[in-house]
Amino acid sequence: EIVMTQSPATLSVSPGERATLSCRASQTVNSNLAWYQQKPGQVPRLLFYGASTRATGVPARFSGSGSGTEFTLTISSLQSEDIAVYYCQQYDMWPQTFGQGTKVEIK
Amino acid sequence: EVQLVQSGGEVKKPGESLKISCKVSGYSFTKYWIGWVRQVPGKGLEWVGIFYPGDSDTRYNPSFEGHVTISADKSISTAYLQWRSLKASDTAMYYCARHDHDGDNFFYDYWGQGTLVTVSS
Numbered sequence: 735e736i737v738m739t740q741s742p743a744t745l746s747v748s749p750g751e752r753a754t755l756s757c758r759a760s761q762t763v764n765s766n767l768a769w770y771q772q773k774p775g776q777v778p779r780l781l782f783y784g785a786s787t788r789a790t791g792v793p794a795r796f797s798g799s800g801s802g803t804e805f806t807l808t809i810s811s812l813q814s815e816d817i818a819v820y821y822c823q824q825y826d827m828w829p830q831t832f833g834q835g836t837k838v839e840i841k
Numbered sequence: 842e843v844q845l846v847q848s849g850g851e852v853k854k855p856g857e858s859l860k861i862s863c864k865v866s867g868y869s870f871t872k873y874w875i876g877w878v879r880q881v882p883g884k885g886l887e888w889v890g891i892f893y894p895g896d897s898d899t900r901y902n903p904s905f906e907g908h909v910t911i912s913a914d915k916s917i918s919t920a921y922l923q924w925r926s927l928k929a930s931d932t933a934m935y936y937c938a939r940h941d942h943d944g945d946n947f948f949y950d951y952w953g954q955g956t957l958v959t960v961s962s
Contacts, residue, residue, distance in 0.1 A: 735903070768948045777885065777936065777955060778878075781910070783948035821886050825947045829902040830876075832886040 736760050736824050740833035746841040753809040755836045757822035759801075765801045766826035771833075773818040781820075782807070814840060843867035845937055845953035852959045853927050859955045860923035863937030870918035872893040874940035876949060877911060877922050881933045891940060892920060927960045934958075 739762040747753045757767070765785040768822040780789040782798035785805055795810045809816055817840060822833040843886050844919035848862040863875065877889040890901040892911040913920040920937055935956050 755863040766946065768946075770887075770949070778938075778949070779951040779952075780948050780950050782942065787943070787946065789948070789950070819885075821887075823888075828900050829904075830888045830891070832878075832888060835885045 735829050736763060736827055736831050737825055738822055738831050738833035740820075740822060740836045742836060743834070744837045746837065747809075747812045747841050748841045749814065750811050751841075753812050753816070753838055755807040755809075755820055755838070757805040757807070757833050759803045759805075759824055762802045763824040763826035766824055767798075767800070767805050768823045768825065769798055769807050770821045770823065771816075771818045772821065778821065809838070812838070812840070843939065843951045845939060845951055847935075847937060847953040850957040850959070852961070854928060854962055855929055855960055857927050857960075858923070858925050859927055859958065860921050861935060861958065863920040863922075863953050864879045865920070865939070868939070870913075871915055875920040876938050877909075878921075878936045878938060878949075879905075880936065880955075884889070887923070889935070894920070895912045910947050927958075928929050929960050929962075931958060932960045 739758045741756045769782040769786045770780045786798045797808045799806050819835040819837045821835045843865045871894045874893045874897045876891040879887045889905045892899050910923045937953040939951040941950045
């Protein structure tokens, strides 16, 4: 199976600063990657698919990039409501696999 | 409005069987795959498997295959995740989610509220 590795495990960012989250695949997944946000006590929410296509309602401060084995989720100006765990997921091959998550917290 | 409503939390003993459900509404049940995702308390998301109600095509994560069964009843637009013999390590929140696509891209766009399964002697 394809192993998805996210870094860092925890990211502390000051409000208004940029947050950069990384996701690496153990083999190429082309652009078949999605990002999900899970706020405390909530259900996961789709942010991006196709590595960079923003889902409906996702604020423009969020952006996704990458292809192959290296992907990035960027929050250009962190807001308090962005505190969450972010997961990448590949759907290029069965079984689909998630990364272990990056927790974003306010510094 | 698309909705996925899951059955309530369960407390079971090791070795017992269990079937949890995910009733969908607001879209054509047979046109979309339904996936199941596990989340152990305080941990990350794990993909359990996926089911296509249109033709019953099923794919499992090898880590779960043989231990869980995914199925559906098209007549009531409901998907199921079941165990014949639960283990304490099955204790987790289980989510169902609709698997949509945009061209060749696939994603989980609507999620159930989750079913907490607790297995303890």
